[in-house]
Amino acid sequence: MTYCTRLRAALPQYIVGKSALMNQYVNSRFTNYYRATIGADFFTKELRLDDKLVTAQIWDTAGTERFQSLGAALYRGTDCCLLVFDVTSPNSFHALETWHREFLVQADPSSPDKFPFVVVANKTDLEERQVSPRQAQEWCKSCNAEYFETSAKEAVNVEEAFVQAVRLALKHHEVPGNKAHEESVNLLEKAENQHTKKCNC
Numbered sequence: 001m002t003y004c005t006r007l008r009a010a011l012p013q014y015i016v017g018k019s020a021l022m023n024q025y026v027n028s029r030f031t032n033y034y035r036a037t038i039g040a041d042f043f044t045k046e047l048r049l050d051d052k053l054v055t056a057q058i059w060d061t062a063g064t065e066r067f068q069s070l071g072a073a074l075y076r077g078t079d080c081c082l083l084v085f086d087v088t089s090p091n092s093f094h095a096l097e098t099w100h101r102e103f104l105v106q107a108d109p110s111s112p113d114k115f116p117f118v119v120v121a122n123k124t125d126l127e128e129r130q131v132s133p134r135q136a137q138e139w140c141k142s143c144n145a146e147y148f149e150t151s152a153k154e155a156v157n158v159e160e161a162f163v164q165a166v167r168l169a170l171k172h173h174e175v176p177g178n179k180a181h182e183e184s185v186n187l188l189e190k191a192e193n194q195h196t197k198k199c200n201c
């Protein structure tokens with residue numbers, strides 16, 4: 001059975017390493033080269049979770065673009081949101097509050113207080129850390145978000161963070177009445193049709 005779920009990396013306007021995290025998770029690669037994301041990038045990743053084959057759609061949104069300008073359509077139907085900050089940038093950490101709030105406004109989930117968030121503290125390989133794990137964990141507790149410390153550069157905890165996001169996304173997706181439920185089912189049908197076509201060729 002194939003499950004299809006959607007995640008978004010909705011992130012503050014700092015170059016916190018969103019694309020690097022994606023690249024590490026999807027392609028097992030890292031580069032020091034910086035290329036700004038324009039609009040949003042889209043990736044898929046297939047993974048086996050327990051007995052289920054899951055296709056995760058992961059959206060990497062541009063950190064330099066105003067959140068609102070991307071439009072609610074991009075955020076609706078999301079099953080889980082990853083909020084990323086850079087542990088060497090207190091500003092990127094403080095911006096999480098705004099991104100968290102704005103995401104809920106734009107995505108407009110059926111039960112905002114139950115919507116799953118994963119907070120990712122990235123660039124932990126750097127020595128000039130300025131946001132402590134305790135500080136970050138306290139904030140996560142206040143909004144019921146799960147917390148991971150990562151280094152996209154050294155491939156530390158990246159897979160763990162994404163896999164947990166997929167688990168939470170599936171759980172959210174399976175709750176009838178969630179807006180994401182219907183949209184994801186449509187996506188699943190599309191994927192199956194494509195698969196049949198491929199097999200017939």
Ligand SMILES: Nc1nc2c(ncn2[C@@H]2O[C@H](COP(=O)(O)OP(=O)(O)OP(=O)(O)O)[C@@H](O)[C@H]2O)c(=O)[nH]1
Nearest residue numbers: 015016017018019020032034037063123151152153
């Ligand atoms: N040392 C270190 N550098 C990192 C890490 N992750 C990303 N970087 C670097 O940080 C810079 C920005 O990374 P990106 O992944 O492009 O950042 P982004 O958040 O996607 O930026 P936008 O696309 O502008 O939103 C790049 O030069 C990366 O090489 C990390 O874990 N450790």
